[in-house]
Amino acid sequence: MQHIKQILDRELKKGSAELLILSLVEDQPRHGYDLSKLIEARSDGVLKFRVASLYPLLYRLEKRGWIQGRWIEKAGQRRRRYYRLTPTGAQVLKSQRSTWREFAQAINRITGIEPA
Amino acid sequence: MPWKNLPDEIAHHLQDMYDDLRARGVSDEAARRAVAAELEGAAFDRPLSDIRGDVRYALRALRKNVGFAAVVVLTLALGIGANAAIFSVVNAVVLRPLPYRDADRLVVIRDNLPASGLRDIVISAVEYLDYRARNHVFDEMAAYDTTAFNLTGRGEPERLDGAVITASLLPILGASPALGRAFADADNQAGRDRVVLLSHALWQRRFAGDPRVVGTLITLEGRGVEVIGVMPPSFRFPDDSIELWVPIAFDADLVSENNRGSRSYTVLGRLKPGVTIAQAQADMNGVTGTLVRDYREQYRGGFSTTVRGLQTVIVGDTGRGLFVLLGAVGVVLLIACANIANLLLVRAHGRRKEVAIRTALGANRARIVRQLLTESLVLAAIGGVCGLLLAVWGLDLLVAIAPADTPRLTEISLDRRVIAFTAAVSMVTGVFFGLAPALHAARVDLNETLKEGGRTPGSGGHHRARRLLVAAEVALALVLLVAAGLLINSFARVQDVTPGFDASHLLTLRIAPPPATYTFAKSQQFFDELFERLHARPGIEGVGAVNALPFSGSGGDRSFYLEGRLDPRPEDRPDEQVRFASAGYFAAMKIPVRRGREFTARDSIDAPQVAVVNEALARKYWPDGDPIGKRLTFSRQDVKWYQVVGVVGNLKHRSLEIADVPEVYVPVAQPLFAGPSPRPMFLVVRTAGDPMAAAPDVREVVASIDPNQPVSNIRSMEQRIGESLGSRRFTMLLIGVFASLALVLASIGIYGVVAYTVSDRSHEIGVRLALGAQPRNVVAMLVGQGMTLAAGGAAAGIVLAVALTRVMTGLLFGVSATDPATFTVITAALALVAALACYLPARRATRVNPVIALRSD
Numbered sequence A: 001m002q003h004i005k006q007i008l009d010r011e012l013k014k015g016s017a018e019l020l021i022l023s024l025v026e027d028q029p030r031h032g033y034d035l036s037k038l039i040e041a042r043s044d045g046v047l048k049f050r051v052a053s054l055y056p057l058l059y060r061l062e063k064r065g066w067i068q069g070r071w072i073e074k075a076g077q078r079r080r081r082y083y084r085l086t087p088t089g090a091q092v093l094k095s096q097r098s099t100w101r102e103f104a105q106a107i108n109r110i111t112g113i114e115p116a
Numbered sequence B: 001m002p003w004k005n006l007p008d009e010i011a012h013h014l015q016d017m018y019d020d021l022r023a024r025g026v027s028d029e030a031a032r033r034a035v036a037a038e039l040e041g042a043a044f045d046r047p048l049s050d051i052r053g054d055v056r057y058a059l060r061a062l063r064k065n066v067g068f069a070a071v072v073v074l075t076l077a078l079g080i081g082a083n084a085a086i087f088s089v090v091n092a093v094v095l096r097p098l099p100y101r102d103a104d105r106l107v108v109i110r111d112n113l114p115a116s117g118l119r120d121i122v123i124s125a126v127e128y129l130d131y132r133a134r135n136h137v138f139d140e141m142a143a144y145d146t147t148a149f150n151l152t153g154r155g156e157p158e159r160l161d162g163a164v165i166t167a168s169l170l171p172i173l174g175a176s177p178a179l180g181r182a183f184a185d186a187d188n189q190a191g192r193d194r195v196v197l198l199s200h201a202l203w204q205r206r207f208a209g210d211p212r213v214v215g216t217l218i219t220l221e222g223r224g225v226e227v228i229g230v231m232p233p234s235f236r237f238p239d240d241s242i243e244l245w246v247p248i249a250f251d252a253d254l255v256s257e258n259n260r261g262s263r264s265y266t267v268l269g270r271l272k273p274g275v276t277i278a279q280a281q282a283d284m285n286g287v288t289g290t291l292v293r294d295y296r297e298q299y300r301g302g303f304s305t306t307v308r309g310l311q312t313v314i315v316g317d318t319g320r321g322l323f324v325l326l327g328a329v330g331v332v333l334l335i336a337c338a339n340i341a342n343l344l345l346v347r348a349h350g351r352r353k354e355v356a357i358r359t360a361l362g363a364n365r366a367r368i369v370r371q372l373l374t375e376s377l378v379l380a381a382i383g384g385v386c387g388l389l390l391a392v393w394g395l396d397l398l399v400a401i402a403p404a405d406t407p408r409l410t411e412i413s414l415d416r417r418v419i420a421f422t423a424a425v426s427m428v429t430g431v432f433f434g435l436a437p438a439l440h441a442a443r444v445d446l447n448e449t450l451k452e453g454g455r456t457p458g459s460g461g462h463h464r465a466r467r468l469l470v471a472a473e474v475a476l477a478l479v480l481l482v483a484a485g486l487l488i489n490s491f492a493r494v495q496d497v498t499p500g501f502d503a504s505h506l507l508t509l510r511i512a513p514p515p516a517t518y519t520f521a522k523s524q525q526f527f528d529e530l531f532e533r534l535h536a537r538p539g540i541e542g543v544g545a546v547n548a549l550p551f552s553g554s555g556g557d558r559s560f561y562l563e564g565r566l567d568p569r570p571e572d573r574p575d576e577q578v579r580f581a582s583a584g585y586f587a588a589m590k591i592p593v594r595r596g597r598e599f600t601a602r603d604s605i606d607a608p609q610v611a612v613v614n615e616a617l618a619r620k621y622w623p624d625g626d627p628i629g630k631r632l633t634f635s636r637q638d639v640k641w642y643q644v645v646g647v648v649g650n651l652k653h654r655s656l657e658i659a660d661v662p663e664v665y666v667p668v669a670q671p672l673f674a675g676p677s678p679r680p681m682f683l684v685v686r687t688a689g690d691p692m693a694a695a696p697d698v699r700e701v702v703a704s705i706d707p708n709q710p711v712s713n714i715r716s717m718e719q720r721i722g723e724s725l726g727s728r729r730f731t732m733l734l735i736g737v738f739a740s741l742a743l744v745l746a747s748i749g750i751y752g753v754v755a756y757t758v759s760d761r762s763h764e765i766g767v768r769l770a771l772g773a774q775p776r777n778v779v780a781m782l783v784g785q786g787m788t789l790a791a792g793g794a795a796a797g798i799v800l801a802v803a804l805t806r807v808m809t810g811l812l813f814g815v816s817a818t819d820p821a822t823f824t825v826i827t828a829a830l831a832l833v834a835a836l837a838c839y840l841p842a843r844r845a846t847r848v849n850p851v852i853a854l855r856s857d
Helices: A002-024 A032-042 A049-063 A087-111 B002-023 B028-039 B051-063 B068-093 B125-134 B169-174 B200-207 B277-294 B311-315 B320-349 B353-362 B365-401 B416-441 B446-452 B459-495 B520-536 B586-588 B615-621 B691-705 B717-722 B728-758 B762-770 B777-809 B820-845 B850-855
Strands: A067-073 A077-084 B106-113 B117-122 B138-152 B159-163 B195-198 B219-220 B224-229 B244-247 B263-271 B304-308 B506-511 B540-546 B557-559 B573-583 B593-596 B611-616 B631-633 B643-646 B663-667 B681-687 B711-716
Touching: A002 A032, A002 A049, A002 A087, A032 A049, A032 A077, A032 B002, A032 B520, A049 B002, A049 B028, A087 B365, B002 B263, B002 B353, B051 B068, B051 B159, B068 B320, B068 B365, B068 B416, B068 B728, B106 B277, B106 B311, B106 B615, B125 B138, B125 B263, B125 B277, B125 B850, B138 B169, B159 B593, B159 B711, B195 B200, B263 B277, B277 B304, B304 B311, B320 B353, B320 B365, B320 B416, B320 B459, B320 B728, B320 B777, B353 B365, B365 B416, B416 B459, B459 B728, B459 B777, B459 B820, B506 B691, B506 B717, B520 B681, B520 B691, B540 B586, B540 B611, B557 B593, B586 B681, B611 B615, B615 B643, B615 B663, B681 B691, B691 B711, B691 B762, B717 B728, B728 B777, B728 B820, B762 B777, B777 B820
Parallel strands: B159 B244, B195 B224, B573 B663, B611 B643
Antiparallel strands: A067 A077, B106 B117, B106 B263, B106 B304, B138 B159, B138 B219, B138 B263, B195 B244, B219 B224, B506 B681, B506 B711, B540 B573, B540 B681, B557 B573, B593 B643, B611 B663, B631 B643
């Protein structure tokens, strides 16, 4: 069971990781730890990003110009790097969302799972 | 590049995680385990994957801290540049082969006559011919002598330095004329020697580079001589000053057995392939052995030769001074390295987090060391390039201030060897200052580092390393300072030496009436008239002439016999410096007459012969009696007595550093032997004002008597003495500059350590102040710690200096290499500077606000 969960985790993350990050920074800029916490919390612990995969992903997205990171120091807090969605990133998010939606619907139709 | 943010971001991430866990009540240990687990399996080390990546990463890291990089590069550029410049000189003067064919096979042969105490002297024409005929080790031999020639008949008469040579000399050196022909063996025969080769410089200067000069007649020493060729611009032999070459005329007189002892030639030999200098020496020992048997009378006091490499002979003592300089400048670089290593240690401390995370992300220790070392090497490479640029500029300066008598001065340049040396020094430097900090930095514990949070006191090892480096800097700086102190001390003592005459307001120049146009009597008339006319000029207070002027590089000894001791054993036969002086010479020089009188115009060729001796000679030969009235002669066959009429003070002749030698003065008007030829003389003119301002006057007067008579070698006496101190001044100046640099670097090091201690321990200092400690006591504590460090370094430095300054013994004058006064003064001066370097940052500690210092905890 644990084994299957690991495979599922990896495969899903591979396909969906970019979408997850872009979605999470859509409303407001967020830093890496915040992102990892949100992913873990909102997925009820099903999805979990470790630093070793999270940051390379963030840098990849930043390099493509989808998100932009900036060091911000807030009063009484540690200095952190916040990532926000760029206009290009917003377009990518839009198209990835519709692709994911179509993909999920297709899978659902085949497997007979009711839409959530 | 987003990747550069990785270490910081991950650090913050992990710290957030740890804080969160702790806030949720997780135990410290469990929280740490969770943080470690978060990193498990992480092995993305992308930016550190290869050397190119390392270099890119290093450049980025340095860009992040431009101030640090600039300080390091500047320090290195100065250190490496100075090393490159000094090495260029060593390379050109000592290391680079001479610019002659098979230069390593060229040797110089000189005579030794132990009975007369003469070593390493020149060789007679007869001996040269014997050596050439009897040796088995040389391909070819050549002889030469340097002399000066009056060039007349074309514009301004001029006295030129030249050399008389055998036809074999140019082939031995692998040189041939750029224009015209070289000498043939026939040119060395008497009567066929009226040919001359010009230097490229002389050809350009006096003959406007006209190629038709070959075949024309010029007037040298009043004789018509045919120009047969022009040498290429690169050809210089035996030194840079030589402007023409004429053949030695081996006439019957020169090669007669009577002249076996008339030594004036330097003899060169080219070793047969495969023959070593030692083998050549052994062969020459055989040759001199047969000569001693064949000419028992001439060589009764023993006779041998010394064979040495031409390069060794040319470089002479210059090499030792240069290697001392190279050592000194190397020490400066070492100190610079220590300072940089210190900076890197501080920087490494500030980068522990970055290193910790990289370690956690899978980079092993070797990997981290390689990365940090790459940074040092990148810094060293940049510093090396800048240093080389500085060296190009510094070299011009160095050549400009180098003493004029430095051999091969014109050959000094930056060549491939210098560049290779600089590159090697840079890389070694990079490893030297980078390795320890890198090893140190790579030894970090992630958990410890993260836990430390904001306040990061230095680890014990880190402090120890820094203190050790600074102590080493102080030790090395002390060695250089002591060396500089000893040299300055020596220089002052040399300058304090009185030359035995008044060197101020003294113009000196050389006048050589050529034998072709002047008889001895005519030359005497010329000088009499010259003196008379000069005396009539305003501003001229005294005039005299001598054949061998002090500090002119000229001189010569002769043997003589004292009355009543006409038949001494050969080894007891007096042989001393003999000078020929005019009336008025001692007065013009202000050489004190201790007893009797000096020469006057009445001491003419017809008058009874007289002589003047100096005190050293009087003491040596008449230790108990009065020399006045004693008589001496220069020949036993044709006895002509010279009666001592005066005793004059001793004087320095070759240099201020050489002890007074015995001297005999003879009036130039009373030649030693019959049939004299005119004698080249140095004119000394005492002036009321600036001596050099009188030079045009003197030229004018000479020209008014003989428009074809050149004057040359025009210098004030002070200039001559100054030149004689040139190499001492050069070494002192450079060692002084290097020592000052070392002192500045070492004090920066001390300052840095104390300043760092202050900021590192501001918390502790705050507590002390809050608990009522007096700021004064805190400063005393910090200065005390810094000074302990300096004292340790100084103690080691003194030991080191005692061991190392020994190599300088030959460069010192009047002080011993372990002169206690110099050591004391230098150590005290260093202590003073060190105290200041401690006090300045320590004072800041008293401004620590206890409240703020405590709150920052």
